[in-house]
Amino acid sequence: MKKIKYTLLISALFAMTAFSFACASEDSSEASSSGGSSTLQQVLDRGMLKCGVNDNLAGFGVVAADGSFSGFDIDFCKAVAAAILGDSSKVEYTPTTASNRFEALGSGEIDLLIRNTTWTASRDRELKQDFTAPTFYDGQGMMVYVDSGYNSIDDMEGATICVLQGTTTELNLDDRFTGTGMSYTPLTFETNDPLQAAFEEKRCDGWTTDKSGLASKRASFPASAGGPEALKVLPETLSKEPLGPLTRDNDSEFYDVVQWVVFGMMQAEESGINSSNVSSIASNPPNPGVARLLGASFEGGEVQDFSFGIPKDFMQKVISQVGNYGEVYDRHLVPLGLERAGSLNAMWTEGGLIYAPPFR
Amino acid sequence: MKSFVDSVVQWSRFQRNRNIVIQAVFLFFVTLLGVYFFVRASGLELSLSHFSSRAGFGLSHTFLVDYTSNDSRWVAYFTGVVNTIRVCLVAIFLTTLLGTVMGVARLSKNFLTSKIAWTYVEVLRNTPLLIQIIFWQIVFLQLPQISEAITFGDTTAISNRGILLPWISDNGNAQIWFIFLGIVAAGSLYLSYFLNKREDVSGKSFSIFGNRLNGNLVGISLFVIVTIVTYFAFGRPVSMDIPEIAQNNKGTWMQSGGFDLSPEFAAILFALVIYTGTFITEIVRGSIQSLSKGQTEAAQAIGLSKYQAMTLVILPQALRSIIPPLTNQFLNLTKNSSLAVVIAYPDLFMVSRTIMNNSGHALPVFFLILLTYLFLSLCISLVMNLINRRVTRIGA
Numbered sequence: 081m082k083k084i085k086y087t088l089l090i091s092a093l094f095a096m097t098a099f100s101f102a103c104a105s106e107d108s109s110e111a112s113s114s115g116g117s118s119t120l121q122q123v124l125d126r127g128m129l130k131c132g133v134n135d136n137l138a139g140f141g142v143v144a145a146d147g148s149f150s151g152f153d154i155d156f157c158k159a160v161a162a163a164i165l166g167d168s169s170k171v172e173y174t175p176t177t178a179s180n181r182f183e184a185l186g187s188g189e190i191d192l193l194i195r196n197t198t199w200t201a202s203r204d205r206e207l208k209q210d211f212t213a214p215t216f217y218d219g220q221g222m223m224v225y226v227d228s229g230y231n232s233i234d235d236m237e238g239a240t241i242c243v244l245q246g247t248t249t250e251l252n253l254d255d256r257f258t259g260t261g262m263s264y265t266p267l268t269f270e271t272n273d274p275l276q277a278a279f280e281e282k283r284c285d286g287w288t289t290d291k292s293g294l295a296s297k298r299a300s301f302p303a304s305a306g307g308p309e310a311l312k313v314l315p316e317t318l319s320k321e322p323l324g325p326l327t328r329d330n331d332s333e334f335y336d337v338v339q340w341v342v343f344g345m346m347q348a349e350e351s352g353i354n355s356s357n358v359s360s361i362a363s364n365p366p367n368p369g370v371a372r373l374l375g376a377s378f379e380g381g382e383v384q385d386f387s388f389g390i391p392k393d394f395m396q397k398v399i400s401q402v403g404n405y406g407e408v409y410d411r412h413l414v415p416l417g418l419e420r421a422g423s424l425n426a427m428w429t430e431g432g433l434i435y436a437p438p439f440r
Numbered sequence: 441m442k443s444f445v446d447s448v449v450q451w452s453r454f455q456r457n458r459n460i461v462i463q464a465v466f467l468f469f470v471t472l473l474g475v476y477f478f479v480r481a482s483g484l485e486l487s488l489s490h491f492s493s494r495a496g497f498g499l500s501h502t503f504l505v506d507y508t509s510n511d512s513r514w515v516a517y518f519t520g521v522v523n524t525i526r527v528c529l530v531a532i533f534l535t536t537l538l539g540t541v542m543g544v545a546r547l548s549k550n551f552l553t554s555k556i557a558w559t560y561v562e563v564l565r566n567t568p569l570l571i572q573i574i575f576w577q578i579v580f581l582q583l584p585q586i587s588e589a590i591t592f593g594d595t596t597a598i599s600n601r602g603i604l605l606p607w608i609s610d611n612g613n614a615q616i617w618f619i620f621l622g623i624v625a626a627g628s629l630y631l632s633y634f635l636n637k638r639e640d641v642s643g644k645s646f647s648i649f650g651n652r653l654n655g656n657l658v659g660i661s662l663f664v665i666v667t668i669v670t671y672f673a674f675g676r677p678v679s680m681d682i683p684e685i686a687q688n689n690k691g692t693w694m695q696s697g698g699f700d701l702s703p704e705f706a707a708i709l710f711a712l713v714i715y716t717g718t719f720i721t722e723i724v725r726g727s728i729q730s731l732s733k734g735q736t737e738a739a740q741a742i743g744l745s746k747y748q749a750m751t752l753v754i755l756p757q758a759l760r761s762i763i764p765p766l767t768n769q770f771l772n773l774t775k776n777s778s779l780a781v782v783i784a785y786p787d788l789f790m791v792s793r794t795i796m797n798n799s800g801h802a803l804p805v806f807f808l809i810l811l812t813y814l815f816l817s818l819c820i821s822l823v824m825n826l827i828n829r830r831v832t833r834i835g836a
Binding site for chain 2: 178179182183202203206207228229230235236237238239240245250251253254255257258264265266267268269270271274275277278281282283285
């Protein structure tokens with residue numbers, strides 16, 4: 081009996097020691113992950129990109145019955161995987177919620193967060209995360225029932241508004257109502273499903289989130305609750321919401337890759353390169369600019385190397401496997417009714433904000 | 441002269457001495473680990489200074505706290521704490537009633553009664569609480585929409601925006617009046633207690649014009665009479681607050697007045713009461729069954745009715761083994777109330793999550809949440825331990 085006790089004590093001691101060593105090794109891995117290039121290197125070593133996404137926003141990120149993900153944000157995950165690993169299918173998607181997404185990125189559970197996330201000063205600075213480039217210029221809107229008779233948010237004195245927790249949306253909503261001296265009741269949900277259930281039963285008079293999100297929720301509104309025709313999005317825009325991918329702070333090599341993949345897709349559209357013509361253009365680039373973008377040789381000259389730490393022809397893979405910015409937009413957002421012409425998401429040459437710095 | 445090694449060997453021959461060494465080594469490693477964590481933690485940002493900045497978000501339930509989005513995050517947090525305490529207090533009260541009734545019913549000789557209680561326990565104890573909460577949310581959303589609200593003679597309105605009940609509103613002196621009534625209630629209770637005790641001890645009963653009066657009746661009548669008299673003496677301090685629903689000029693349905701039982705509060709309350717009630721049912725049943733059968737038989741033998749046997753003999757004894765596990769259930773209920781976040785009830789967890797998201801300082805807020813739940817749990821433990829001491833006192 082005494083012997084057993086003795087053994088127990090000894091094994092407890094060993095466990096403690098092992099635990100403290102485990103802590104120490106965790107410490108060192110953390111140190112390496114916060115230093116410089118490691119995320120890019122980790123993705124290369126792993127052969128898989130871990131992408132945090134939305135799994136429940138039609139057009140931006142949805143998971144199908146067979147477990148496959150699709151959407152506008154998903155395509156940017158694919159594009160980054162194509163650029164780094166040469167294969168757009170090498171992505172491991174992690175569904176995140178509005179409130180756990182930053183922790184998922186900060187803790188290293190995911191490499192990259194592309195989940196309709198708004199670029200704000202406090203998130204950029206205080207959350208120690210970096211926004212790469214806006215992929216979509218959104219703005220907060222308000223969706224109401226057509227039969228409510230509301231034509232503007234000014235009509236909504238005393239209304240109950242359904243809103244998602246942990247977003248700038250909640251704060252913009254309060255600014256809009258209390259700023260104009262109107263009373264309202266916010267009903268703050270953590271996830272979309274109970275929110276939609278409440279809205280369908282008219283527990284709330286309005287539903288506020290980014291207009292893109294409203295368009296997608298409206299498009300998929302169930303016929304049992306009246307279908308898309310029962311709803312309208314009020315014309316007013318409450319806020320600026322530039323959405324884009326995020327990486328961890330001080331992770332500049334990976335950050336640069338993500339940023340320039342996004343810019344490359346925009347530049348490709350501007351240069352008229354798309355998934356069907358990219359291989360023929362790459363074999364015979366019409367001008368040095370296109371050659372630099374595609375990492376191809378112009379009339380037998382030297383191939384420009386931007387030293388991203390990935391193959392020079394990464395944009396060829398991105399465009400052939402995923403497409404240029406316009407193709408991705410048309411594939412996922414036009415079906416929702418988010419027209420591009422005349423919006424902020426048009427090319428800069430057409431009066432929009434989609435503008436890529438030069439590849440040189 | 442013995443060498444040093446010899447003396448160590450000699451010393452280590454005693455089990456007691458070896459134990460000292462082992463414990464010292466163990467303590468050393470624990471201290472090392474403690475120092476390691478302390479050093480790691482001391483490098484972290486743990487200040488809560490951002491709590492004094494403007495909250496900037498609205499809350500749907502502001503019970504007893506006059507919260508607006510212009511207040512600081514502390515006020516928002518406090519509103520959340522009050523919402524948690526509110527749902528927990530009501531739920532603890534109701535779940536104890538439900539559990540006791542069901543626990544007794546479970547042992548009933550009546551087939552239907554005992555099977556109903558059995559089904560209640562087996563079905564609801566074995567499904568996840570989160571699912572029950574969402575179930576109740578959906579149930580309450582199925583109430584009529586506000587444009588088709590059910591009203592009962594303009595005093596009660598039921599819709600999925602809330603169940604509005606008539607309530608009382610303050611006309612100015614209500615607070616003083618309530619304090620006064622509290623004192624009167626305590627006095628009446630003491631009077632009843634005193635009269636009953638005197639009757640038990642000396643057999644003297646309180647009587648007016650030769651009519652013998654029960655001590656409880658005297659206390660209750662005193663309280664009712666004083667309440668009515670002072671209601672007028674204080675210049676009608678409270679009046680009925682009749683709820684009203686109407687459309688404003690833009691067509692928005694507005695609720696005003698009365699007591700608003702919102703579907704979110706009702707859903708979390710129902711879920712907590714019914715789920716925790718299953719465990720309390722089993723605690724009550726087990727404690728009653730642990731009593732010797734002779735207790736019931738003896739109670740019957742001296743001519744007590746079944747109800748009297750239960751309330752005078754069985755439950756008071758069962759209480760001794762009920763209270764400690766009951767405390768656990770109350771603690772579980774309090775901690776489970778944090779699941780309210782999924783159905784938009786702004787409890788302390790939901791409010792602090794919002795603050796965390798707005799400020800980005802996750803760690804200090806998490807510590808604050810932990811400390812708050814710890815404080816609430818310790819308060820419950822304290823009260824329950826006092827009650828436990830009272831019921832387990834020999835000769836009480």
